[in-house]
Amino acid sequence: MYSQRAIFIDAGFLHAAGGMHVAGTSLRKATRIDHERLIKGILETTEKHSGLDLLRLYWYDAAKDALFTPEHKKIGLLPGVKVRLGRMSYEGNQKGVDLKLGLDLVGIARNRAASVGYLLSGDDDLAEAVEEAQDLGMKVVLVCLEDASSRLGVRSVAENLALRVDSIINIPNSLIETSFLRQVLESPGPVEPLPGDPTQASPAGPASGTAAASSSSADALACAPQPARPTPLNIKPARPKKPLEYTPPQFAVSESTLVYSSTHHSSGLVLGSEEDAPLSVATEVGARVATHWYGTVTQQELSDLLVDRPLLPADIDRVLLKDCAQIIGEYKTDYRSIRHELRRAFWAELEELISGKRV
Incomplete structure (x- = not known):
């Protein structure tokens, strides 16, 4: 077996765990991610742990019809990174992501392409794949975000999975805090324009969802022939609000x-x-x-x-x-x-x- 390391990242898990840490929610739109910085930090963390050369970093995510988005293309062009896509269902559920990850983990172990596999996921559905890879001679290390309030000491990881890996290491909190940017606007942005529709054009950026943008759009729609789509909702702009700060609630569990x-x-x-x-x-x-x-x-x-x-x-x-x-x-x-x-x-x-x- 080659003395190399392979990294397997469930992007949905990483987005949710990082979002909870930075913004207090797993809502994907709530954070913007510097993927290059994040992946570089994960590479450095795993290299420091094992000292082994990299075989490849696999990035598993879901997209409509399993087609690459601009974000996926950007990630896939990073050196040593391979993007593997499952499908996103109509309800927003990932389909086939865990299956692809599990098959790759076992396949690389069977082919003896890497001696250590670093897994960034919390899904206990991967527990059997982990044990199969271990039986084939690969060490499997779980890479997590530290969470002192969790019974396991890590965020969003099933106990069934944590008990089966060879060891657990943490991503530095500083890496998550510099790679995930919390973004919340004061009010919804303007309606996204349709191609070739001058009535929907607006020079304002997404951060300026003000009454002026709404009224100019409404005036243009009033003078133009009505399009065959819903009219934008005129919403009273909210007064400036204090930034939302997330503080994990404290409570005692009784008679557990x-x-x-x-x-x-x-x-x-x-x-x-x-x-x-x-x-x-x-x-x-x-x-x-x-x-x-x-x-x-x-x-x-x-x-x-x-x-x-x-x-x-x-x-x-x-x-x-x-x-x-x-x-x-x-x-x-x-x-x-x-x-x-x-x-x-x-x-x-x-x-x-x-x-x-x-x-």
Whole structure:
């Protein structure tokens, strides 16, 4: 077996874990990432740990119809990096990403192309692939983000996976904080123009979603023939708000029992009753996701969301549940009262942001 290292990165896991650390939410639009800096830092961390040359860094992500986006092309052109894409479903779920990662991990171990594999993922579906690679002679090291509040000491990693790897190392928090940039606007940006449509053109950038941009667009639409698409929603601009600062909520878990189950994936904590679940956490998570979502969309996207109220798109609902589970665990997130409060808090915060009542 060659004395080389191979790196396997689940981009969805890395985006979510980094987003939670920097912005307090796994909502992908809430952060902008310097991928070159991030990948360089991961290469340096793994090289320092093993001292081995690099075989290749595999970057696994999902895209519509598994087609490369401009972002994926930019990542794929970095030296030593190979992008492998799964499909993104209509509901926003990744399809085929874990399968590709697991097959590559086992394939490289079987071909003896690398002696150490560094895995950046938290999905316990990869536990069997890890053990298969180990049986073929490869050492598998889990690379994580440190989280002192977690029982495992790392963020977003299933215990079933953590127990099967040979060792765990952490990415420096400084790397995440310099590679992930939190971006939240004061209000939705202007409607994205359609090709060849002068009525939608706006010189304002995405950071200037002001009333002037909205009124000029509305005046142009009023004078021009009505297009065969929804009219942008005129929204009262919100008054300037203080930047949202994320502070992980503190709460005590009472009367908890440690259990072991082969039928449920969880952190291992089960509460005695639904009333013990901290609804205040769900309230904070719902409001925070609403704030980040509101600051990263266009007015047309906001209009489309309000049309279907009180229903939430699957991608937003998934972020709410994932972010809440990061703090209180999957068992408590399954409580009906918690899920109801997440969605109620999201809509309540969105109403305040639109009306400008929140200061």
